[in-house]
Amino acid sequence: MKYSSFVFRALEKPAFQEFLCWMLKTENIEEQMIRDVDVKVFPLRRKSGKGLAGNCDLTRGKIRLYPKTVKFCSIFKQKFGRKTLLAYAGNRARAALIHELLHLKYAEDEEKVRALARNYFFVFTRNHFTSSSRTLCVYAMIFKAEQLKKPP
Numbered sequence: 289m290k291y292s293s294f295v296f297r298a299l300e301k302p303a304f305q306e307f308l309c310w311m312l313k314t315e316n317i318e319e320q321m322i323r324d325v326d327v328k329v330f331p332l333r334r335k336s337g338k339g340l341a342g343n344c345d346l347t348r349g350k351i352r353l354y355p356k357t358v359k360f361c362s363i364f365k366q367k368f369g370r371k372t373l374l375a376y377a378g379n380r381a382r383a384a385l386i387h388e389l390l391h392l393k394y395a396e397d398e399e400k401v402r403a404l405a406r407n408y409f410f411v412f413t414r415n416h417f418t419s420s421s422r423t424l425c426v427y428a429m430i431f432k433a434e435q436l437k438k439p440p
Contacts, residue, residue, distance in 0.1 A: 289329055291355040291377060296327045298378030299353075299385060307412050312389065315404075321392045323349035325385065331357050342384035344391040351388045353381055376429060383409045383430050 298304070312319060332340045332354045339360075342353045356364075356377070365373045387405040394400050409430070 291361065292327045292329045294374065295353065295355065295377055295381040298381055299325070299327070304382060304412070307415075308385070308389070311386065311408055315390065315393055317389060317393050321349050322351065322389070325351045325353070327353050327381070328355065331355055341380060342388045344388040346392065346395055349392075351385065353384050353388075356380070379409075379413070380430055382412065386412075 309319075311317075332343075332352075334340055339356060340354050342351060344351050361373060361377075364376065368376075383405060386408050387401060390401045390404050390408075394404070
């Protein structure tokens, strides 16, 4: 519950909301296409066993974001610390929401959605955070970016 509440507050921040408005306008995605964004309390697993960060129901305009497991958060916190966990959780949710919003326009093109999500998230992090090692580390964790020094 704490994870989901924290994520919801991270998504509500005015800087991120302004960024989303800019991104939607840039991509010509109408805000009316989005009826609801839910931050779930429990994680969701794919059939492959991997965790799901979010999903988008195009017909209903409903986006759901899912947290990591409590076990994952505990291990992550022990390894990287509380501040990095909080940065990871907020930014993972932001990246997931960007990704799912792009599915509203590019429903069937997962590769394009992933590339655009990576680019937009990079733009957001570059413009709204200092280029601290924590921010770059979190970006790499979310996107497993090997070429972090080369901007998209």
